[in-house]
Amino acid sequence: DGGITQSPKYLFRKEGQNVTLSCEQNLNHDAMYWYRQDPGQGLRLIYYSQIVNDFQKGDIAEGYSVSREKKESFPLTVTSAQKNPTAFYLCASSIGKGTLRTEAFFGQGTRLTVV
């Protein structure tokens, strides 16, 4: 089945540690996105990528980093510089730039908790 796979589903991190969230898609989509979800704040865009080896900052990129070395993969690293990393993280993909009028497909999310 085609889709987006996020792993792990739950992740615990000690303060001061970096952690990487995985996102893989087999939909052959060019564009991929990372959103952060907090109660009452909706989804906020962290980073997005329209093509391999290129990505742009979203609205809340500070304390996060990404890479896009392969079309199907878009991992997100939450660094120690992120002051409040506990949240639900969602990865999404869509066909590509200029075609975002079609829908984005979402993974099942990763819940990150700092302990």
Next chain:
Amino acid sequence: AQSVTQLDSQVPVFEEAPVELRCNYSSSVSVYLFWYVQYPNQGLQLLLKYLSGSTLVKGINGFEAEFNKSQTSFHLRKPSVHISDTAEYFCAVSDSEKLTFGTGTRLTIIP
């Protein structure tokens, strides 16, 4: 810049009653509008989308939405809700570069 406002953070509705979830948007370019549903601890699933054409859009699970350009609104409606509709609903706008979401409306169905 584009933005979305969902006017109600929570909406309680009796089972089999109608419901309307409100969404207003702002954008300086042509817009594409979406409604997504999220069940607990899951990702988002597309309910319906407006790209162009008819302003009344029908989606899955009996939902529909009406695009109103003059009022910059895209309200979601269902004539008769079920317990299974309990979820959080997000309105979103796209400018062909990225999706911008509202803060969500939690729909609670009262038996």
